[in-house]
Amino acid sequence: MALIRTDAVATGGRPTAKVSPAPGRRPSGRWTALAFLAPLVVYLLVFYAYPLYRNIELSVHDYTPRAFVQGDPEFTGLDNYRAVLSDDAFLAALRNTALFTLVSIAFQYALGLALAVFFQRGFRLSAVLRAMFLVPWLLPLIVSASTWSWMLNSDNGIVNAFLRAFGIGQINWLTSPGTALLSVTVANIWLGIPFNLVILYAGLQNIPASLYEAAGLDGANAWQRFWRITFPLLRPVSAITLLLGLIYTLKVVDIIWIMTRGGPADASATLAIWSYREAFGTGQPDFSPAAAVGNLLILIAFAAGLLHVRMQRKEGIS
Amino acid sequence: MSRWRTAVGVVLTGVMLFPVYWMVNVSLTRTGDMRADPPHWFPWDPTFEGYAAALGQQLPALATSLFIGLGTVALTLLVALPAGYALAKLLPRGTGAIDFLLLVTQMIPAVVMAMGFYAIYIRLGMLNTVAGLIVADSTLAVPFAVLLFRAFMAGIPREIMAAAQIDGAGTWRTFRSVVLPLSRNSVITVSLFAFLWAWSDFIFASTLNRSSDTIPVTLGIFRYIGNNTTQWNAIMATAVIASVPAAFLLVLAQRYIAAGVTAGAVKD
Structure with a gap:
């Protein structure tokens, strides 16, 4: 009974989810807990830590396909990284990655936020329409990517047919170097809008309606309400949305690979595509540089994560 | 005002879902009309030849995907359910490291x-096997599943679990007979997402399973696009x-996610 009472007191006013239950009263409690946790720990070690370790190992050896099977590669230290960084294709891939990622998350966020604000005030059918917006997020990527490929097809695509009606000539969206990156970016923005909408909409629900009422009494218009209330109060949610968007977009392979395979002539090759192509895209798998590029990608994502944590902390202090 | 918003909302949704409409439209278009100019905006004269071809050629791939999806769900639940319980109820402190790892x-x-x-x-001889793909696909879902189960199970009132323990139930028994049944909604949510992610996976399939006879449907579509660019109705079907x-x-x-969120907040 005492246990129940303390819990009831501890729970008072706070969501139960945050309450720490009393752990291991009995000495055996800790072992039981570890037994329940063991499958996950083993799983993380075998299926995350080990592949990651293998990946680092691949990147500091010279794994030819033959050495790959026989397991006797030559140790080359950081040579693979040096080769990758001094490759002419590296700067181009870095630039494509930056453009693809930043343009994608900027538009996904802006459009997702605009839609979230639009849906913030419920209206007839709003719940149904909001659910429909999830569709691009739920579809298998191969489905979306092949649909976009056909829509952007030079000769028979609906996009060019539409433009023709306005007298605009044929644009080779996926096959000309000038538009390939733009095309996959547009498709990726379309894919990312639902995720941004869902998170930002949930964030909007936590802004107290009384603030808007008070602002309304003070005569603030919709524009002022957005910039003075919605946007500042949504900042933590915005930060995590953008961080996750960055992490997810950096590693995108499928949508680009299916639509353009990084081409034409590397015009839409990002770092992730480069890595994928070296390892699996050609008849001659070249795992060592691919692993080096992959590890650079992890470093970039990790740096973004650290930056996010630092900014959060700064905000907490000020 | 409200009616105006509904109208705008319908138009926006229509624009957003146009590619989905176009996929369905093309899937019902006759091969002969595929290259019509301008394209047919609506399948006035629909054909199911695309679907017939799709089912004729892709049925084994669909079955493989179904099997891989179910296997992934099973493996994900097996790993994540006990871990979620341990993190939520048995080891409330010192879980920061696991959180960080999962992120x-x-x-x-x-x-x-x-x-x-x-x-x-390649060493274990697990390339091009369905089991290998199930293990790889489960890595897409396990972190999400652990975090969701932890959040959900933390919301189960201690009173209920204490009552079970007073009745003499051990930790395992409490987990099986109290926690699991109460976690039904989160189990369903995790299962649906784990299934969907495994079903949709392209990267693992195209790397670990690329020279296999038993390919999942995502790879089936990809090969379709490569081999057969005239039959877009079959591809879209x-x-x-x-x-x-x-x-x-x-x-x-939709329903279960909402249920999971509201059930997490305990009313006392």
């Missing part, structure tokens, strides 16, 4: 995981069929 897992590109698995599978689980999830999980 870091999100930063690893799938291509890096694919290379790691490839290097391991396969895409429509491959989208069925997503539609299913949209209708079902």
Whole structure:
């Protein structure tokens, strides 16, 4: 009974989810807990830590396909990284990655936020329409990517047919170097809008309606309400949305690979595509540089994560 | 005012879902009309030849995907359910490290995981096996599943569990007979997402399973595009069929996600 009472007191006013239950009263409690946790720990070690370790190992050896099977590669230290960084294709891939990622998350966020604000005030059918917006997020990527490929097809695509009606000539969206990156970016923005909408909409629900009422009494218009209330109060949610968007977009392979395979002539090759192509895209798998590029990608994502944590902390202090 | 918003909302949704409409439209278009100019905006004269071709050629791939999806769900639940329980109820402190690890897992590109698995599978002879693909696909869902179960199980009132313990139930028994039944909604949510992610996976399939006879449907579509660029109605018909689980999830999980969130908040 005492246990129940303390819990009831501890729970008072706070969501139960945050309450720490009393752990291991009995000495055996800790072992039981570890037994329940063991499958996950083993799983993380075998299926995350080990592949990651293998990946680092691949990147500091010279794994030819033959050495790959026989397991006797030559140790080359950081040579693979040096080769990758001094490759002419590296700067181009870095630039494509930056453009693809930043343009994608900027538009996904802006459009997702605009839609979230639009849906913030419920209206007839709003719940149904909001659910429909999830569709691009739920579809298998191969489905979306092949649909976009056909829509952007030079000769028979609906996009060019539409433009023709306005007298605009044929644009080779996926096959000309000038538009390939733009095309996959547009498709990726379309894919990312639902995720941004869902998170930002949930964030909007936590802004107290009384603030808007008070602002309304003070005569603030919709524009002022957005910039003075919605946007500042949504900042933590915005930060995590953008961080996750960055992490997810950096590693995108499928949508680009299916639509353009990084081409034409590397015009839409990002770092992730480069890595994928070296390892699996050609008849001659070249795992060592691919692993080096992959590890650079992890470093970039990790740096973004650290930056996010630092900014959060700064905000907490000020 | 409200009616005006509804009208704008319908138009926006229409624009957003136009590619989905176009996929369905093309899947019903006759091969002869595929290159018509201007394209047919509506399948006035629909044909099911695309669907017939899709089912004729992709049925084994669909079955493989179904099997891989179910296997992934089973493996994900097996690993994540006890872990969620331990993190939520048995080990409330010192879980920061696991949280951090689970977030870091999100930063690893799938291509890096694919290379790691490839290097391991080539030694174990697990390349081009369905089991290998199930294990790889489960890595997409396990971090999400652990975090969701932890959040959900933390919301189960201690009173209920204490009552079970007073009745003499041990930790395992409490887990099985009290916690699991109460976690039904979160189990369904996790299962649906794990299934969908495994069903949709392209990267692991195209790397670990690329020279196999038993390929999942995502790879089936990819090969279709490569081999057969004239029959876009068949490609789009396969895409429509491959989208069925997503539609299913949209209708079902809407409810279960909402249920999971509200059930997490305990009323006392």
